[in-house]
Amino acid sequence: MSFRNKYAPNNLPRPPHWRDFAVCRDEKPDLFYSDQPTDIEAAKSVCRGCPVQAECLAGALDRREPAGVWGAMSHEERQVVLAPVLAAEKAEKLRARAEAEQARREAREQQAVQAALDTARLLDVRPALGTEGAAGVLAATCAA
Known part of the structure; x- marks a missing residue:
């Protein structure tokens, strides 16, 4: 080339x-x-x-x-020289992987909280049904 x-x-x-x-x-x-x-x-x-x-x-x-x-x-002698570098690289990869996993976990938790809030907003029918809200709708449905 x-x-x-x-x-x-x-x-x-x-x-x-x-x-x-x-x-x-x-x-x-x-x-x-x-x-x-x-x-x-x-x-x-x-x-x-x-x-x-x-x-x-x-x-x-x-x-x-x-x-x-x-x-x-020799290769073995170079490995001894590189051992601290390789260990540091491995530690950095593990740290980055742990940070990425923590970020994914936090994102899932945030999605779950948002889904719960959205569900609560959908079920919150208090203005139409009085002060009982969703509990009143559920009680009325069960009583019928």
Whole structure:
């Protein structure tokens, strides 16, 4: 997919990205996605000598990269770093869900109160039937 900007010609070179300077570009990707401890350590050592290690790690953390060695950290190590962030996100979701449920509960209660008031207004026939109102209509209906 090419990037097209209506204000710039299409023949401009792509601006450099941090990946263009990554040392791992010349390595086999399998090294960074291995489950073998020796491969993981070898991948980390490649990362430690990389000029864009920080950018690589930041990108992996932002993307919640699910596998591999990025920025000299394995997935498990990144999970430890992200644990407080993930916990805070989970707490925020739970708080938002509780607030939404409370708002729905209050809306239902308000609807029930409004329905009761509307029903009371419909049944309130005191002006036509005297001071007994709905109770008088009910008593008259039952007596008949």
